[in-house]
Amino acid sequence: MNRIFLSGLLICASCGPRQAPTASPPYDPSVLTGESAYREVKQFVALGPKVPGTEGARRAATALINRLTSLGVTAERDEFRDATPEGTGVFINVTATLPGAKPGLIILAAHWDTKSGIEGFVGANDSGSGVGVLLALAPILKAGTKERPSVMLAFLDGEECQVNYGPNDGLHGSRHLAAGLVASGKARTVRAMILLDMIGDRDLNVAIPWNGTPELISAVFKAAEANGTREKFSLSRQGVLDDHQPFLDAGMPAVDLIDFDYGSAPGLNDYWHTPADTLDKLSPASLETVGRVVLRMLNGLYYSASGSLSPAN
Numbered sequence: 001m002n003r004i005f006l007s008g009l010l011i012c013a014s015c016g017p018r019q020a021p022t023a024s025p026p027y028d029p030s031v032l033t034g035e036s037a038y039r040e041v042k043q044f045v046a047l048g049p050k051v052p053g054t055e056g057a058r059r060a061a062t063a064l065i066n067r068l069t070s071l072g073v074t075a076e077r078d079e080f081r082d083a084t085p086e087g088t089g090v091f092i093n094v095t096a097t098l099p100g101a102k103p104g105l106i107i108l109a110a111h112w113d114t115k116s117g118i119e120g121f122v123g124a125n126d127s128g129s130g131v132g133v134l135l136a137l138a139p140i141l142k143a144g145t146k147e148r149p150s151v152m153l154a155f156l157d158g159e160e161c162q163v164n165y166g167p168n169d170g171l172h173g174s175r176h177l178a179a180g181l182v183a184s185g186k187a188r189t190v191r192a193m194i195l196l197d198m199i200g201d202r203d204l205n206v207a208i209p210w211n212g213t214p215e216l217i218s219a220v221f222k223a224a225e226a227n228g229t230r231e232k233f234s235l236s237r238q239g240v241l242d243d244h245q246p247f248l249d250a251g252m253p254a255v256d257l258i259d260f261d262y263g264s265a266p267g268l269n270d271y272w273h274t275p276a277d278t279l280d281k282l283s284p285a286s287l288e289t290v291g292r293v294v295l296r297m298l299n300g301l302y303y304s305a306s307g308s309l310s311p312a313n
């Protein structure tokens, strides 16, 4: 990612009355370690560039599925074609759904493709970081309580645009998944889509784009507070066009956890979409912070009989 496409002030967030959670939080956030997430990022980045439709992307998709399988999670490969500025492109979404005992679906997502046209680009932060945290979460969700809605881990292809974001360029995987959920009638069961993008920066500052569901933005802050890492999270005055947007457009609650200030000094962003986006710019501590906040959000995503979210961490 990502292109900032909006600016303005979002006043957050009138979330209304909350109901007390009906059970104790099911996950111990400390189970997720930064080292485990970092190892996953490292292995994934070592696979090389993952430009959609290339042999490298095919190998990476297979490696993702194999890794999920080795973690005890059944993965599905969804290969599809979509129009791009350079003709029809081939994309591969990888999803793994962990069934829960409660109704509804929570989607945890990250894109796994890497930006094309940049010599030497490996995408440690963009896209390795989000993938690594999702992979680190997989065995925890698998082993933990099922007293939760079902959780889908969604590894989305084709987030990056070739030329400029538009109906035929970028967000291919997220648009495909969102459309599929709408077509199958499952979209109305989605309680949250939580997107992780560029969350490994050593100097972590997750600035949540204002184009997100207010209740989920509020839930992030509550989780961050409970995690003791509230200072790492803020609400951005800018919106960001990212993989959560197709879900918002389809009426599903969604939020983007992204640190879009990735560079050698604040504001430079000179590691973003350059060969400098390498593992040494990341830290296990940042991955751990975001992973644990996600677990705390899951703990808080109880909802009332009316279906409204009731974050409580």
Ligand SMILES: [Zn+2]
Pocket (backbone or CB within 6 Å): 001, 002, 115, 126, 160, 273
């Ligand atoms: Zn990018």
